[in-house]
Amino acid sequence: xxxxxxxxxxxxxxxxxxxxxxxxxxxxxxxxxxxxxxxxxxxxxxxxxxxxxxxxxxxxxxxxxxxxxxxxxxxxxxxxxxxxxxxxxxxxxxxxxxxxxxxxxxxxxxxxxxxxxxxxxxxxxxxxxxxxxxxxxxxxxxxxxxxxxxxxxxxxxxxxxxxxxxxxxxxxxxxxxxxxxxxxxxxxxxxxxxxxxxxxxxxxxxxxxxx
DNA sequence: GCGCCGATTGGCT
DNA sequence: GCCAATCGGCGCC
Numbered sequence: 001x002x003x004x005x006x007x008x009x010x011x012x013x014x015x016x017x018x019x020x021x022x023x024x025x026x027x028x029x030x031x032x033x034x035x036x037x038x039x040x041x042x043x044x045x046x047x048x049x050x051x052x053x054x055x056x057x058x059x060x061x062x063x064x065x066x067x068x069x070x071x072x073x074x075x076x077x078x079x080x081x082x083x084x085x086x087x088x089x090x091x092x093x094x095x096x097x098x099x100x101x102x103x104x105x106x107x108x109x110x111x112x113x114x115x116x117x118x119x120x121x122x123x124x125x126x127x128x129x130x131x132x133x134x135x136x137x138x139x140x141x142x143x144x145x146x147x148x149x150x151x152x153x154x155x156x157x158x159x160x161x162x163x164x165x166x167x168x169x170x171x172x173x174x175x176x177x178x179x180x181x182x183x184x185x186x187x188x189x190x191x192x193x194x195x196x197x198x199x200x201x202x203x204x205x206x207x208x209x210x211x
Numbered sequence: 212g213c214g215c216c217g218a219t220t221g222g223c224t
Numbered sequence: 225g226c227c228a229a230t231c232g233g234c235g236c237c
Contacts, residue, residue, distance in 0.1 A: 059218070068218070077233065097230030099219050116218060149219050189218055209219095 018174050020167035026087035030060035030106040030113040035200045037104070037115060039179035041123065044171045046156035049128045053120030053145050053155070054176055056205040059187045060198040061103070063112040067192035071112030082163035083112040090169060092152070092162040099149030102157050104166060104173065118188070118199070120145035121207040122154070129154035147209040180204070 021040065026033055035058075043052045061069035070080040070093070082091040083105060091103040091114050103114035122129055122144045129144045130137055133153050145151040152158070161169055181204075184197040188210065201208050 061218075070218080075234095079233070093218090094230095094232075096217065096219050097232075101218060103218090118218085147219070187218070191217090 020172040021088070021175060022167070023086060023088040023165075026104055026106050027108060028087075028106065030062060030115050031198055033104070033106050034058040034060040034115040034198070035182055035184075037117075037173070038182055038200060038202050039176040041174045041176045042117070042120060042155065042171060043124075043174060044155040044157065046170045049125060049156075051125030051128050051155050052123045053151065054123055055117060055119075055173075056121050056179075056202040056207045057117075057119035057209060058200050059116040059118055060106075060200075061114050061116060062198075063107070066113075066196075068187065068190040068194070068196075069113070071114070074110075074112055076112075080112070083114055084110050085163055086165065088166050090161040090164050090166055090171070092157060092159050094159065095149065100152035100158055101148040102152050102161070102171075116148055117151060118148050119201075119205075119207055119209045120151050120154075121205065132156060142206060146207060150209075 037055050037058050040055045041052055063071040064074055066072055071083050076084060079093050082089055085105050086109050087106055089105040091105050092100055095101050101116060103116045106113045106115060122141055145154045157171060161171060166173055179202045183201050183203040185199045186194055186197060187199045
């Protein structure tokens with residue numbers, strides 16, 4: 001079966017009975033949440049199809065003090081309104097007019113901090129992921145969920161999720177097995193506050209959007 | 212109102 | 225490695 005999970009990452013299945021991460025998990029600074037989200041399992045049940053992946057790369061976006069964040073200066077707009085919502089809410093926005101980026105809101109309401117999901121290790125529904133991504137059933141599944149836009153496409157995530165409480169939505173995040181060493185690096189693709197080590201990766205994972 | 216730019220991706224030189 | 229695709233937000237006229 002081509003949808004067989006990869007390697008050790010069966011935590012999602014074993015923990016299938018586990019409930020979504022609680023709001024309290026997200027009611028902490030985004031850099032803490034970003035690090036601890038590594039290893040969590042994202043399960044999508046959109047379009048009546050189940051797809052799932054394990055988080056291997058995240059980025060933290062702070063509120064007021066982070067010029068790279070959409071929450072910078074607490075400026076509210078139609079796009080970033082969800083960022084001001086409750087911890088554990090989805091914040092999904094469109095980037096470059098064509099791709100979706102999925103975040104989980106952190107800290108109390110009105111704080112406007114979040115964690116961006118940047119890469120997943122594909123676990124379930126790989127055929128569906130390939131179809132959604134327009135990739136042949138051929139090789140290199142490494143590109144399926146390696147990047148914020150790619151993982152959203154693979155899981156079927158769109159603005160429809162925006163501002164929804166994750167735990168009650170069609171895409172839930174479950175606690176996963178512990179991961180290996182975590183490495184912190186600078187964030188990808190930003191020009192402001194580009195020196196802050198707010199990107200977290202499972203060191204050595206082959207599923208990262210970049211090393 | 213106008214123009215520029217972005218938490219990206221994929222295709223081509 | 226370079227660049228187009230594509231569009232809402234934001235700065236500035």
